[in-house]
Amino acid sequence: MHSGALSGKTVYLSPGHGFYRSAPLARWATQRPNTNDVVEDLVSAETLNQYLLPMLMGAGAVVVPLREPDLNRRMAIVNNGDPGYAEVGDASLFGTSPVPGWGPPSSPMANNVEPFKLGGSRWMTAASQATASASWVPDLPEEGARYVYVAYTADPSRVPDAHFVVRHAGGESHFRINQRRHGGTWVMLGRFYFKKGQDPAKGAVVALNDSTSQGSVSLDAVRFGGGTGFIGDTEMGPLPRPRYEECARYHTQFSGAPAAVFAPSGANRLSNERNDDVTARSRFAAWDHEEGEDAVYVAWHTNASGTGTAYGTEGYVYGPNPVDGTLNFTGVPGSDVMAQALLDELDHDLKARVDPNWRTRKLRSAYFGEVNPAHNPEMPSVLLEVAYHDSVQDAVHLREADFRRVAARALLQGLIKYFAQRDGTPVHLPPEPPTAVVARNKAGGVEVRWEPPSTDSDDVGGHAATAYRVYQSEDGLGWDEGQETAGTTFTLELPVGTTRYFRVAALNAGGESFPSDAVGVRTGAAPPVLIVNAFDRLDASMNLTEDLTPYDLGSPVRVLLEAMNDGSSVRRHGAAVARHAVAFDSATNEAFASGLAEFTGYSLVDWFTGRGGVKGAPPTRMEQDALRAFVSGGGHLLFSGSHAASQLLAGGVEDQAFLADILRASVESGTSSLLVEGQPTQWLASATHLMLDDGTLGGLAVGSPDVLAPAGGGTSVLRYAGTELSAGVASAPGGQVLFLGVPLEGIVSPWRREYVLGTFLARTGLLAVAPAPPGDEPSPPDPGPANQWTAATGNDPRPPDPTPPPYVVDGVPDFYDAADTGCGCGTGGGPVFMAWLSLLVTVQLQRARRRGAHSSR
Incomplete structure (x- = not known):
């Protein structure tokens, strides 16, 4: 976990729309069409997953993505009790918890199944030094970079510093997790490179029982990779595409939320899934958020006017009005201040780096479901329409990677400035990455040198670096955790004949930059x-x-x-x-x-x-x-x-x-x-x-x-x-x-x-003998199914569980068609808002107390 200006902050990050099951079309569909070669559902996911999410993590934030962030379409899940799971240590240190945990669902998984109620979990007694461990070793179908997620059951009897180790191709990465919070879902650790197959030394997650507190460590499941869609039924099967392209409605279901979150409209009819997606994003944030955590909700969208004549950036907070250009803010306090900070930063940076005539409209309100306090009363929330995808001139920018990078960095810096102003602390912006880097042989080893990254005079880039972190890799794919150094030179002793690669990231009080080129x-x-x-x-x-x-x-x-x-x-x-x-x-x-x-x-x-x-x-x-x-x-x-x-x-x-x-x-x-x-x-x-x-x-x-x-x-x-x-x-x-x-x-x-x-x-004479021509190469083996898990019962897939009854709400807010206005994010709100806000606050407080009340192991 990096430290920086956003340490101690949690950002619930929404990439907006995604693929959903369309009843009228009888197929999977995106919620926005292809306009000027741009599809909003895909642009948002690509930008946040590749730019904003790692930027926020580099600044120290805990990031909770509301759609799957992993672009890797292969996934492996190892559950406790699976063949890849093992416990080491005295048997008396382990036990079975009565609290439900992740369980492998039938395939496809029905749209009302709650997978974190299908299985069980284990626990391990903590000690001052490691005396026991549990490990999860997947059989990965192909090599590649994957996010790693752990699941556990939260409880006051758990330790607040559970020790998890990710063993990957670059070495080991250690994490301490407060298991008294955020149980019953997938907790993201980071992105690592893994080789194909099973390797306990370089392809595993290990939980150790060392802790500074008395209690137990929860042992449930570990997930490697994002996978492809698997929610479907006989009416319409799963999406045969990467899960990161799916909308949040399916990801929140997969991530352990109850039906009240992912299917708030009641009976889980296919026809409800698109509208459910809008509020599932913010409802999940409220469900996952724990008392006392300093959190915000940020949604990235692109807009459409229907005529192609509007352009530029807009920001919305909640209000009782439709999209009419006015500001009648009635959302969670602080939302308007945060939204204005983000708009100011976007306006400044896009004018400085993209177009001096970039248009940023004044902050507006609307009864958009994604920022409705009836769904998420727990944190400031903003919905940003970064550009108009049906504007030819904006679409040109949306197709540029650098526009996405500049806009994402503006949101990072806007959040840092918002928190700094609110908390009365100095503004520290993470530095830019070094670009001038050289690695050369020196007697007995290697020397890496670099120039400090540039800073600018127009307050667009980051602040100056005060230190650096040098990462090493044996193959340029799997990277270690890096070594920090104060200067711009790094030396290392290496035996003759060793190949080693390096990347350099810049550090300061704001956080860590992206790494340099290798x-x-x-x-x-x-x-x-x-x-x-x-x-x-x-x-x-x-x-x-x-x-x-x-x-x-x-x-x-x-x-x-x-x-x-x-x-x-x-x-x-x-x-x-x-x-x-x-x-x-x-x-x-x-x-x-x-x-x-x-x-x-x-x-x-x-x-x-x-x-x-x-x-x-x-x-x-x-x-x-x-x-x-x-x-x-x-x-x-x-x-x-x-x-x-x-x-x-x-x-x-x-x-x-x-x-x-x-x-x-x-x-x-x-x-x-x-x-x-x-x-x-x-x-x-x-x-x-x-x-x-x-x-x-x-x-x-x-x-x-x-x-x-x-x-x-x-x-x-x-x-x-x-x-x-x-x-x-x-x-x-x-x-x-x-x-x-x-x-x-x-x-x-x-x-x-x-x-x-x-x-x-x-x-050229540098080789005495020319190499032999390569022969025929074997075809690569079939990498297997995109999603792999093995049930503890030994059946694969496990026998389907009885279908739970639908979650029914006696009354629900009005739902507006997603295409009503602009980006079409309007769902919920209107005149019944205050009554619903009162009800939802009560529900949320009851939920928080229930999640922390039991003390079962």
């Missing part, structure tokens, strides 16, 4: 290779599109960072060099402008541009001059990128000269493909079947790479399969140069990447 080394005397990451682009030209015509959505854009540019590409280059036992250093290209890195002392530079620099820019003049001098002096160069040639050709005279003189290539008309092979008569002839990633094969999408044409002194050595269109040009304008018109890191097969790079190493 750099790495393979240790060895006088490393001959320097790898340079010059891939800085992240914009709408790189967006993916997805065919969602079965849902009447056409092909909207998807902004999925790990398929675009996640800053990790150096690991693919590093692994290819290390495979041939060649030592290397690496740096970001920004390290050259800052003077941290230079080419002196290296025999070969691997300069990769991916899909280009910022906004597709080619190398700077300084970078080109340094590369030109290096090659002219006999240095060898591997230069790669999808659009490197066309970017240089579209530049100035110096750019074009670098393309012709150093890379010895130009651009030819023709259509590239995603399959590359060696030219039959050239030295890469055995490089066959080089499949390129389209963003769906585990790496970064390469886009539409350039078709190259050899210039004077250049020879085509790679081609697009089945054509004579060149994908790679070799030359020797001084040292050996291999110019790839495709990203080396975009080659899907690691063996084929290693072969291409190793063959070039041999051509």
